[in-house]
Amino acid sequence: MPKVRTHRPRRSAAVLRERRRENRVLRNLTERLKVSNFLTVLGMEESDVDRYGSWAGKHIVNAYRAAHYGYNPRTTRKRTKPCKGYPEGRWIKVFVYRATDPALITGCASYKRTAPFVQGMFAPAA
Template sequence: MPNARALRRAHRRTATAELRNRRRANREHRDLTERIKVSEFLTILGMEESDVDRYGSVAGRYIVSEYRAAHHGHQPRQTRKRTKPCKGYPKGRWIKVFVYPLAHPALLAGCAKYKRTADYVPAA
């Protein structure tokens, strides 16, 4: 008859393997959904690159507030993006940016709230 320590160890190993398999399945599902940055979305809407550089950050703030309102305060997923070269950073620097599912309604709602990007949002 196995002792209590052996039973706990076996239970932990089983629970760990089950959690690993669950995470693997979630990762595969998560990778199937295409995610997009705000700058890419504004480019799709037809905004010029200079305007995206100029107004993209503020538009992103409006979009993230819409996302948080729709998801009970949760943050969207993050990724890293290299900025354009600037003084002190000849290769650009890495910053964290939010990414959203391509068809998420917060993208259009946030752009519609910001007056600089509202003209690019198609009428619904």
């Protein structure tokens, strides 16, 4: 007896593809923040964001990984400031977070340079 091959009909594959397309649109509608944007919203000066943003980002990504079973957040590309050899800056990959993600606050609270800004804005009501 010949082996019968079973496969998914083309119609169901098209339905699945359409469902993924709709989910992608909804996923992209949520606003994403870079760490530098979040620190600016907190009230840090631009020079401090440049100086401490990378370390704050490391604390924030660790908080995100702890809350999401070791997964990394989504990434985007960002152009750096001009430097030697790159007069227009260069493109680097950075993590982006939802504006409501608690990892932003938790990570900033765990880093001593950004903790005062977070505690001032998100202090629990007494």
